[in-house]
Amino acid sequence: MGIFSFKGGVKPASHKAESTALPIGEAPLAARYVVPLHQSIGGTPRPCVAVGDAVLRGQRIGEADGWISAAVHAPTSGTVVAIEDAPMPHPSGLPALAVVIEADGCDAWIERQPADPAALGPDGVRAYLQQSGVVGLGGAVFPSHAKLSAGKAGALDELVINGAECEPYITCDDLLMRERAEGIVAGTALFRDLLKPKRVLIGIEDNKPEAIAAMQAAVAKAGEDFAVVAVPTRYPTGGAKELIRVLTGKEVPAAQRSTDQGVQCFNVATAYTAWRAVAFGEPVTSRLVTVTGNVGSARNWDVRIGTPIAEVMALAAPNPDTDGVVMGGPMMGVMLPDTAAPVVKATNCLIAHSPALFPPKPAEMPCIRCGECARACPHQLQPFELYWWSRAKNFGKAQEYALFDCIECGCCNFVCPSHIPLVSYFRFAKSEIWAREKEKAAAEAAKTRFEFKQLRDEREKAEKAERLAKAAARQAEKTAPAATASERPAPAAPGADVTTSATVAAPSPAADGNGDAEAAKKAAIAAALERARAQRASAVPRNTDGLSPARQAEIAAIDARRESATPATAPTPVASAAPAPVPADATTDEEAAKKAAIAAAMARARAQRAAAKPRNTDNLTPAQQAAVAAIDQRRESTGLASPAGATGTAAAPLSTDPHAAPASSPPAADADRTSTP
Amino acid sequence: MLSAIAVMALGALVLGAALGYASIRFKVEGDPLVDKIDACLPQTQCGQCGFAGCHPYAEAIAKGEADINQCPPGGEEGIRRLADLLGREFKPLSADHGVEKPKAVALIDEQTCIGCTLCIQACPVDAIVGAAKQMHTVVESLCTGCELCLPPCPVECISMEPIAEDIATWKWKYPVTAIRPAAATPLHPSPAQAA
Numbered sequence: 076m077g078i079f080s081f082k083g084g085v086k087p088a089s090h091k092a093e094s095t096a097l098p099i100g101e102a103p104l105a106a107r108y109v110v111p112l113h114q115s116i117g118g119t120p121r122p123c124v125a126v127g128d129a130v131l132r133g134q135r136i137g138e139a140d141g142w143i144s145a146a147v148h149a150p151t152s153g154t155v156v157a158i159e160d161a162p163m164p165h166p167s168g169l170p171a172l173a174v175v176i177e178a179d180g181c182d183a184w185i186e187r188q189p190a191d192p193a194a195l196g197p198d199g200v201r202a203y204l205q206q207s208g209v210v211g212l213g214g215a216v217f218p219s220h221a222k223l224s225a226g227k228a229g230a231l232d233e234l235v236i237n238g239a240e241c242e243p244y245i246t247c248d249d250l251l252m253r254e255r256a257e258g259i260v261a262g263t264a265l266f267r268d269l270l271k272p273k274r275v276l277i278g279i280e281d282n283k284p285e286a287i288a289a290m291q292a293a294v295a296k297a298g299e300d301f302a303v304v305a306v307p308t309r310y311p312t313g314g315a316k317e318l319i320r321v322l323t324g325k326e327v328p329a330a331q332r333s334t335d336q337g338v339q340c341f342n343v344a345t346a347y348t349a350w351r352a353v354a355f356g357e358p359v360t361s362r363l364v365t366v367t368g369n370v371g372s373a374r375n376w377d378v379r380i381g382t383p384i385a386e387v388m389a390l391a392a393p394n395p396d397t398d399g400v401v402m403g404g405p406m407m408g409v410m411l412p413d414t415a416a417p418v419v420k421a422t423n424c425l426i427a428h429s430p431a432l433f434p435p436k437p438a439e440m441p442c443i444r445c446g447e448c449a450r451a452c453p454h455q456l457q458p459f460e461l462y463w464w465s466r467a468k469n470f471g472k473a474q475e476y477a478l479f480d481c482i483e484c485g486c487c488n489f490v491c492p493s494h495i496p497l498v499s500y501f502r503f504a505k506s507e508i509w510a511r512e513k514e515k516a517a518a519e520a521a522k523t524r525f526e527f528k529q530l531r532d533e534r535e536k537a538e539k540a541e542r543l544a545k546a547a548a549r550q551a552e553k554t555a556p557a558a559t560a561s562e563r564p565a566p567a568a569p570g571a572d573v574t575t576s577a578t579v580a581a582p583s584p585a586a587d588g589n590g591d592a593e594a595a596k597k598a599a600i601a602a603a604l605e606r607a608r609a610q611r612a613s614a615v616p617r618n619t620d621g622l623s624p625a626r627q628a629e630i631a632a633i634d635a636r637r638e639s640a641t642p643a644t645a646p647t648p649v650a651s652a653a654p655a656p657v658p659a660d661a662t663t664d665e666e667a668a669k670k671a672a673i674a675a676a677m678a679r680a681r682a683q684r685a686a687a688k689p690r691n692t693d694n695l696t697p698a699q700q701a702a703v704a705a706i707d708q709r710r711e712s713t714g715l716a717s718p719a720g721a722t723g724t725a726a727a728p729l730s731t732d733p734h735a736a737p738a739s740s741p742p743a744a745d746a747d748r749t750s751t752p
Numbered sequence: 753m754l755s756a757i758a759v760m761a762l763g764a765l766v767l768g769a770a771l772g773y774a775s776i777r778f779k780v781e782g783d784p785l786v787d788k789i790d791a792c793l794p795q796t797q798c799g800q801c802g803f804a805g806c807h808p809y810a811e812a813i814a815k816g817e818a819d820i821n822q823c824p825p826g827g828e829e830g831i832r833r834l835a836d837l838l839g840r841e842f843k844p845l846s847a848d849h850g851v852e853k854p855k856a857v858a859l860i861d862e863q864t865c866i867g868c869t870l871c872i873q874a875c876p877v878d879a880i881v882g883a884a885k886q887m888h889t890v891v892e893s894l895c896t897g898c899e900l901c902l903p904p905c906p907v908e909c910i911s912m913e914p915i916a917e918d919i920a921t922w923k924w925k926y927p928v929t930a931i932r933p934a935a936a937t938p939l940h941p942s943p944a945q946a947a
Contacts, residue, residue: 113919167922502924510923518795521896524877525797525805 079324081317083453084309085486087243087406089282094246094365094373099254101377102390104178108150108381109161109417110136111173115210116217117143122174128155133185133358136174139205145218146208148358149176150379152183164384164402164419168412176381187356197224197269200353207352208359208420213237213248213313213342214403216421219349222339223269231272232337233323236263236346238279238286239306241313242404245424247363248343250375252279252286255347256293262346264299265353270339274302276322277343280312281305310406311484315340317453329480364418366391368401368426378418385414388425399428406485440493448487448497454480458487458497465504470511473504481505540600543607547599555699598697629700632707786814792833794825797876798898800850805876819843824850825897856912857895858902862887864909871901871910 113119120137124130130149137147153176160170192200201220211217236259240248252259267275277294279287290303306312306321316327318340325336333340344363351357360380364387367373371392378387388400401408402422410428418425448458456477464473478501487497605623789810796806801822803809812818813834820834821843828845835842845852860871860880867885879895882888890901890910901910915921 163919165919165922166924167917167919169917169919169922171919496927499924499927503926506923510921514794517896518793520894521797521877522790522795522806524879524894525795528876528878 078304078306079321080307081312081320081453082455083451083486084311084317085451085489086309087489089308090244090367091246091249091282094244094367094375095249097372097374099250099363099375099377100390102379102382102387104151104180104182105379105382105386106178107156107383108153108176108178108379109173109383110147110150110176110381111161111163111171111417111419112137112147113171114147114208114216114380114420115145116215117141117145117221119172120144120147122158122172124149124155124158124174126155126157129153130155130176131183131185133187133356133360135206135358136176139218142205143218143221144205145210145220146206146358147174148208148360148380149174150360150381151176151178152181153178162413162416164411164416164422166409166412173381173417184357189356190353192265192268192353200265200269204349204352206358207349209345209349209352210359210420211342212344212348212362212420212423213315214407214421214423216419219341219345222341223266230337231270231334231339232274233319233339234263234267234270234272234275235315235319235322235338235340236266236275236277236301236343237313237315237318237340238277238283238290238343239313239318240283241280241308241310242406242424243310244367244426245365245404246367247365247375247423249283249286250365251344251347251363252283253289256286256289257296258347258350259290259343260293260297260299260301261354262348262350263301263341264297265349266339266341266346267299267301272339275300277301277303278306278312278318278322279303280308282308310486311453311482314453314482314484316482329477359420362418362420362422364422365424366427367424369394369397369429369432370427378422380420381417383414384411384416384418384422384425387418388414388427391427393427394429396429396431397427398430401426401428405433406489407483436494436496439495442493442495445492447490447492451486451490453484453486454482456481458501461504462495462497462500465500468504468507470504470508474508478504478508540603543603544596544600547603547606548596551595551599551602594697625700629704632704636707783811783814786810788837789813789834792826792830792837793823794830794896796825796896796898798825798896798900800824802849813838819846821846822849824852827852854914856897856914857892858890858897858899858910859913860888860890861909861911862889864907866907866909868906870904870906874900874904876900 112122118140120139122136123138124134124136129152130136131152132149134149135146136149136155139146155174156177157175159173159175161173161175163169163171163173165171190200190203195203201223204220204223205218209219211219211222238248238252238259240246263275263277277290279290281287287303287305294301294303304322306318311317312321315333319333319336319338320326323338325333325338327333327336327338348359348362352359361377362380363375364378365373365375366387370388371394373391376387376390384400384402400411400414402411402425403409404424405426408424408426442459442462444459446459448462449456452458454477458481460476461473461478461481464470464476465478470478481498481501483498483501485498488495491497786807787810790807793806793810799805801809801818803812803818809818809823813820820838820840821831822845823830824845826833831845832842834840858871858880865882865887867882867887869882869884869888871888872880872882876898877894877896879891880888880901881891897912899912902908902912
């Protein structure tokens, strides 16, 4: 087993002996638990209990939201007293949604059902682990089930179990390996079965000989072929990419996952909780927390998730000069603004802070570009450049210098002779960049939505116009046969032949429809617009309102025709429509006249039906109007027996029909008569 | 003399042809400057600049018809970005166009809303849902805080709620540089330096 090394790193004083003297202690039950719903990376679980519900230990209180999310469970039995915003163990001190449970003291478990991984199948085990709230307990709290599928590279070469625990003061993984090694090995076997790697490597720093011995014994006892490897003690060996480098010699490139290189990495505590979940049906309701620093008795406690941090600190009897609590280690941890915040799955260590233990840093001095930070950086970045760009808020440049490869391990802070809080600058720059990215994405989305709305508005407008045009066209079509019908009697009577009249009358609308289709459409649109305007102008518009002078003239003409028609009513019903021509063509025989009369009556009825609401004289195309005017004129001329009334334009629609002239002699004569002068 | 003129004329012809070809071959559709300016704007489409949206304002800036300090939602940072992009001098936000406000989203008082749909029509990003005579509501994640829905509301049931900071939106602050050695408590919450 070759041991590799990574560049950089530091060797701070370990301070681990303080908290390893005593075995793991079971923290006493608290009276009240505040269980935050968002305890892992990914979606915030949705609360699935209501205020007043009685819950048991291990009962699910938060449902995983999406694949990258893990369920949250009640840490003890009791009653849900509130689901509200509560202080969080977060450097901001801002509250977040949490389920508050008042313990009943019974600490009764739910019915624990061990799961059979073979029966569940790989997907079943992953879903089961998600439901059990198993997340990475090394500090990143990434949902473990999402890491338990082979990467794009296919089968894994190595599965790395991380027991390095490199940060000073923290000993929870050390104690877990010492006391619960069998569970870790069983959990590792579970992960191994899911991922099927070629080999399994358990990396432990060589400053934990007891843990190494315990793990080796457990591996031997279980008969597994896991390699327990002692790795040199150097901060930050416990970083996933660093440990992978040390154990396998593989370097995970920036912006790649370790699975792309055929390696997956889990923390020992994660393996342990996964095994507890599968073999005992126990969801994650507690974790080991190292309570150390400026305290009377430093120790590791098995603490329920949701226990107020102040209560956990009290177990270790902090010294009176304690002025704060640090969550995490001294290198990467954060000072907690509020110790009322609860222990969460990410809480691996609580350090009582005192000025004696952590003397305040001397004032920040200018960067002298000595390059110490670059030598210490385990990711081979140039922190002094990153510092410069972050300080100048030139975030683009900071990103060019691979700001996001920084794991905020704090090595650069540790070695900086000018005491510059480099990581604080990097954190500032990172969160600014994230915020800007979010803002940019939001602006982009807003722009897309705005553009779509504009597009939609335009399309709607166009559609409306088209609809109106279509309606107008339909109306025009309806009026066209109506117009034909009203025309029919006119030529019928003079022609004294129904068929003739039909052939004469029919072509005129046909010609309108085909030849002047475009004109008709345009006219229809114009008419629709006109109508819309008229409608807007008067709430209850009368169809006689807002008419063009031309149309008014037409109407007047029609009215005049009607008036003129009534006195001259012939014995036949045709009269109402076209009585005028009758006297002119007195030579027609009775039968033909009767036929024509019936046809005219039917046509009239049809026209009446069609033009029930809109008057058939509305919305006519210019061509039709011309035709109507021509007919009117002809009627007038025939009625008055005056050949001079007709004009060339009036004759035009009729004479366009080639059949009209030869088929019916009297109309032809009519036409002759009208066209000759 | 003649040959010199001929050489110059030939050169001019060749270069002219090359330029003419390039102007056709490498023609850029649209104005890239407008897009760049548009990218600097917050896309709230609020019209406070006096133009009908961010893109028309960007066009006006590109043409020199509008100044760079007319966008209150973009704020000082937006003006700085525009000044950097256009190589102009930074100038404070023009008071005629409004003041920079903290980011806010519209909130409809659902008790008062009469369901008139006027705000839905006014919203430039379709962030309001509802139907005629039905209660309306604002989809918070889509609201840009442009305030365009406020004037049309006949019952004045829309108010602007500033967005509160939460853990997800919280940002690490710019480190404060101590001039003198710090007192008992460290200035920075991060204990990393205390190690």
